Amino acid sequence: MSSKDTVVKAAGELFGDKDPSAVDRWVSATYRQHSSLAADGPDALRQLVAGLPSGFRYEGARVIADKDLVALHGTYYGFGPQPLVAFDLFRVDADGRLAEHWDALTPLVAETASGRSQTDGPTEVTDLDKTEANRKLVLEFAEKVLKGADYSVLTDYISADTYLQHNPEAADGLDGFGAVAAKWAGQGKKLLYKTVHKVVAEGDFVLLQSEGEFGTPVAYWDLFRVADGKIVEHWDVVAPVPDKLPHGNGLF
Secondary structure (H helix, E strand, O other), rough: HHHHHHHHHHHHHHHOOOOOOOOHHHHHEEEEEEEEEOOOOHHHHHHHOOOOOOOOOOEEEEEEEEEEEEEEEEEEEEEOOOOEEEEEEEEEEOOOOOEEEEEEEOOOOOOOOOOOOOOOOOOOOOHHHHEEEEEHHHHHHHHHHHHHHHHHHHHHOOOOOOOOOOHHHHHHHHHHHHHOOOOHHHHOOOOEEOOOOOOEOOOOOEEEEEEEEOOEEEEEEEEEEEEEEEEEEEEEEOOOOOOOOOOOOOOO
16 A cells, blocks of 8 residues: 555544544554644544544545655644644655654635635646656745745746635735735745755645744745646645644654
């Protein structure tokens, strides 16, 4: 079974069926947790699953796999008073068990600047033969534009014709990106990327997990879709970095 199949099957039993016994089938005894929702180890995850309310459900949008890393993008309903858009990232060990987990969650926004939701758009992975070229493109974009703040090279990486935006506050296109960046800067929330911690690339999708500041310390999770050598679509979650997680592990 592939890492992608393992995560899809395990997540379905854990958060779809809400079956605590699925922990015994799918989770490593040394399971390491980077989420603020649970502590390390299978027992903590078992308690989390057992405590899920009756109205809880997960609506998946896309799955991206890169060797032992598998990312899920979707929406949780019933975790709290409002739905939460989430990225979940799992590392699968050599025994085919979930060994490590990271996540980022943000409230679902009903009305967005682009008219698109935070999770809609293409879901199927294409262009598998271009995975490494797309990974290289997005990493160069991250270094030069996101970290280096050199916006003069923006069109070397983002399509000037089609740039579909799923950030709730940003309209489509480069003009939309420029307008919302200026708005955020005026609010004291300048986009500052310091470190790219993880990259998950499969075909036309590339996910970056980064650390930086957005007025306060944050974790940036950015998902890009690449077509014909340019970034044409973007989804994200920007999550605050707590001073300390209950279990002592870092977010990254």
